[in-house]
Every structure is written in C-alpha cells, then in structure tokens.
Amino acid sequence: MQTVRIGFMPLIDCAVIAVACERGLAERRGFRLVPSREPSWAAIRDHVAFGMLEAAHMLAPMPAAMTLGLGGPQIPMIAPLSLGRGGNAITVSEPLYAAMEAVDPAALTGPRALSARALARLVAERRGAARMRFAAVFPFSCHYYELRLWLAAGGVNPDRDVELVVIPPPRMVENLASGLVDGFCVGEPWNQHAVTQGLGRIVATKADIAPEAPEKVLGLRRLWSLENADIVTRLTEALVEAAAWADSHPAAVADLLAKEAWVGVPASLLLPCLEGTPRFGPQASLTPFPGYQGFCDGPTNVPRQEQVEWLIGQMILCGQCRDTAGETIRRIFTPV
Template identity: 40%
Template structure:
C-alpha cells in the first residue's frame, strides 16, 4: 500500500475525494490515504509547498498563480484531473437585494443584474456611501474572476468601484449577517446555507455564468508523482470511479449523507441538497473531469485581463507543465471512459449539446456557453 495525505476544503465539490474514502476506492487501488480537512486555501497551498501533504482538492488557478510568482511558491504541482464542474453561487445581502429591486422586480439575468448593480454603485457615489464589498475565498480563484467579469459586463471598473476581501467560505454567511460584506461568491453549500438562514439571497450560480465552468482540480506535488508514478495513476483512477458513483442519480441520498458528515463538509442536509439542485455541480467523469489545456489558458488569461499578470509568458508551456491530460487518459481508459483526442477545445459558443472527437467513441458534451456570448479560443 502506498501512503499519502490528501487535503480538502469543506465544500460539495470535494465530493470525489470524500466518496473515494467512504466507499473504499483508495484501498482497492492500493492506496492508504489520510484525509485532512482545511479551513482555507492558504493552508492547503502552504502544506503542499512544505510537503506536509501529497495531494489536494485545490482551486484550478492556484498552481498557475504560484508558478507565475503571484503569492508564495507551492513548488511544482501537477493536475491529472478536474474534480467536476460548476458548484459556486453568488449571494447578496437582503439589504443590497432590496436596493437592487428598488420597489420593482429584480432582473436575475447576469447582464440585467449587473446593470442594476451599476445603478446602485452610482447611487451610492451620489449618496456619499462607501464601495460595495464582495468576498471571495482566494484572490486567484474562479470566484474572483466570475465576479469581476459580471461587474465589468455593466461597464463598472472592478478594481476601482468594488472592494474585494478574502474570506473562508464557511465564514462568509456570518459576515453578510453582520453587515461586513454586501455579498460573496463561494462554493456550495455555503451560499445555500446563508439563504436558508435568511442572511441573503442567491443571485446566480455557475451555470448562469458558464454552463460547464471549470472550478477545482486534483493538485499533486510533482515530486511525489514522479516518485510514485503508478500510485498517481491509481489515485486518479480511484477519483474517476468516485465520479462514476457520485454522478449516478440512484446514489444521491448516499452522496448527501457522505457530504453532511461532521468530518466532511459538515453542513445541513437541506443546504447540501439545495446546492446539488441549484449550483449545477456535476461529477460526471466523462464530461467534467478532463484537465483541458484550454481551461488552464483561460484562467491565466483572466489573470492578464484583470491586471494581475503581464502577458509576457509562455502560457502554453506553463499549462502543459501543470495540467496532465496524458495521466487522465491512462487512468480513464481501463474504466471504459472515452478519451479525447485533443488536449484543448474552444470554450463557449456551444448553446446546445455537441460532440468531441474521442476514442473509442466520440463524447457527447453538454452546452458550453458563457453568459455574454464570449468565445475563448486557444492561440
């Protein structure tokens, strides 16, 4: 048995890591895994950097940000798979919601709500009020990019007209309740728990922004992976098996039960259930776990777009330095999954189901569309 330590954040999208432990998939793949629950992403980053853990459930942009000199180094991290798609929601306080409505009906489309937000920003400026404050779980995170894109779609300057703070997801609801922040974007089930407790209302979720949005990946220390190549494939295979199980409708109640455990996500059953219904979270190993190079480039493109990074980097080389589609294929083939022939695809521009060339059979993919009609093509 190969021993390893895996960290995770208490979120629904850590499900594959939790399911693989609960159902014995690690053991059956020859792995003796110790799971470590962490309160925030900085802890996970630092423990990877110092070799205190071997792998982790991590935000997809984290290893790129670290490799590009944004924040402390993590050492080299590879990502042999994604851990699903979607799963985040944006919640605003009851007070902000009322001001956005202003006696009328709230337009919940992303473009419509962004225009209402722009109106509120201007009204606050005239009234001499401070900037709206939104929380995200990490600076270099999909949550931050989603909120900035949403804000900018109405012509606002996200850097100058909104205040951003970093808060662990499980603490965000209390900060809304106490009036410290006006809203937040986080992984489920914390927005759903906040809404159930009357602390605010969910404005939109990942599928409204991007119908199949990349989010978390399995991050593995490259040194560990290189020293344990067979175990790396076994770990990836165990998590793909967990994806097969978790994406089966008949297993839904058991999945909620695993997530609700005190040692797992430790959130109310109802919040977890609402999140699985409303956040678009999918664990389908065939359509939501491949580590697309185009996803990696999109994340780094967002860092450039928002002034976090200069464009003077070889993004293709860095993407392939971290994302490892070859390892996914090696782990997936024995499970009967179809393997994409290419490592990249166009992101956006697909409003309905479409096919990706793969072997032995093409893969029928769900819609892949961004809310503003944008299309991202790799250079």
C-alpha cells in the same frame, strides 16, 4: 501500504475525495488515502508546498499560481484531474438585494449574468459613500474571476467602485450576517446556507457568468508525482471512479457530506444542489437547474483545453501573469 495525505475544503465538490475515502477505493488499489480538512485555501497551498500534504482538492488556478510563484513559494505543480464542475454562485445580502430591486427591478428579473446593472445604479447613487464590499474565496480562484466578470458586465468597475476581499468559504455566511460584506462568490453549500437562513439571495451562478470555466482540480507537486508515478495513476483512477459514483448517488452523497468530518451541514441543504434544484431566495421555490453541481467531466475527468485557455485569459486579464506564462500553465493541466 503507502499513505497519501489529501487536503480538502468543506464544500460540496470535496465529494469525490469523500467518496473515495469512505468507500475504500484507494485501499482496493493498494494505498491508503488520508483526508485532511483544511481551514482555508491558503492553508492548502502552504501545506502542499511544504510537503505536509501529498495531494489536495484545489481551486483550478492554484496549481498555476504555485508554479509561477504567485502569492507564495514557487512550487512546480500538476493538475491532472478535474474534481468538480459548477456549484459557484454570487449571493448578496437581503438589504442589498432590496436596494437593488428598488432602483432597477428589471435587472433582477432579466438575465442573471446582467443583474449587476442594478448594483451599478446603486453605486452611481451612492458616489462618495463608503464602497460596498464583496468577497471571493482566494485571489487565484474562478470565484474571483467570476465575481469580477459579473460586476463588469453590469457596469461596475471591480477595482474602483467596490472593495474586493478574501474570506474562506465556511466563513462567508457569518460575515454576510454581521454586515462585514455585502455579497460574495462562493461554492455550495454556502450560498444555500445564506439563502435558507434568510440572509441573502443568489443573483447569478457560474453557469450564467462563465459556463466554460473550470472549477476544482486535483493538485500535486510535480516532483512528488514523478517520484510516485504509479501511486498517482492509482489515485486518479480511484477519484474518477468516485466522481462517477457521486454523480449517480446524490442522496447518499448528501448524507456523507453532512458528516462533521466533511462539510458538516444538514443533508437537506446539500441535496438540492446535488439534484440540480437550488433555492435562489428565502421564499423562492426550488429552481430546476440541471447540472448546477456535478463531478464527472468526460470519461477521464482531465481538464479540457478550452477550460485551461479560459483560465489563462482570466489570469492575464486580472494582471496576475503575463501572456508569456501560457505555455507553462498549459503543461500543468495534462493527464498523467
């Protein structure tokens, strides 16, 4: 029985991989799926690039960056499947939230996409002081693009007014607690973790900033996928089945992801995200938010064309690639 090693990060949207592994969906299709919990997105990129993993849970821009040779070796990739939608949020520290509320309370009660207007007021007041520091999970991530879009919508220049750094998702909360960052954009459950510990508040979500944006995908080396076309077909079938099951069994998924081998946080932290009732602040009630986190995206989970176009636009806007790279990127996100 052929083995496929698949890397993942401890996030709620690794659920599709977790369900496929724990429910034996690969074995039913004649191959073995072996999960590998990874410490960072850079580790996933490198382990896929150098053949230590055959497949991986990836940020949607990662296969494009790898194919173009951005930030690492140039490795042609494909991303035939979406593994998750939603789940990202921007969380700021409690001291920063209090300062934003003091200078512009209306900005924090209006549309969340414009809540950075309060931050812009602070930046103006603190001109000449040390810049505030915000983290995203990887330079080639929708988190990075969404954080920049949120800042810019509020009148904050993301290149001049603040400092942007990269921190792996599981390390976000400890860096917020220590004061090394003032806020971050990360996938769940790490926003909920900061909120329930009284360390921060969610000021905007992916749905507020870029509802059309993709999120996580299945990343495969193009050469490996051509040499193992039958396995790739069976792998995608298993993951599509897992996505449908995960969307319809939120409590079971929460219990599964609570295991140390997967995400390793209490199920009580995971379930509100899966049920669409996240908490935005330490004293806030659970907020009805249908579709906050999900796994199915159409019957085949193939990344949609509008998602790919959004991604290309953001990579160009951030100066990560030229507009001539568009056609190369489009070919990455095609069904097998």
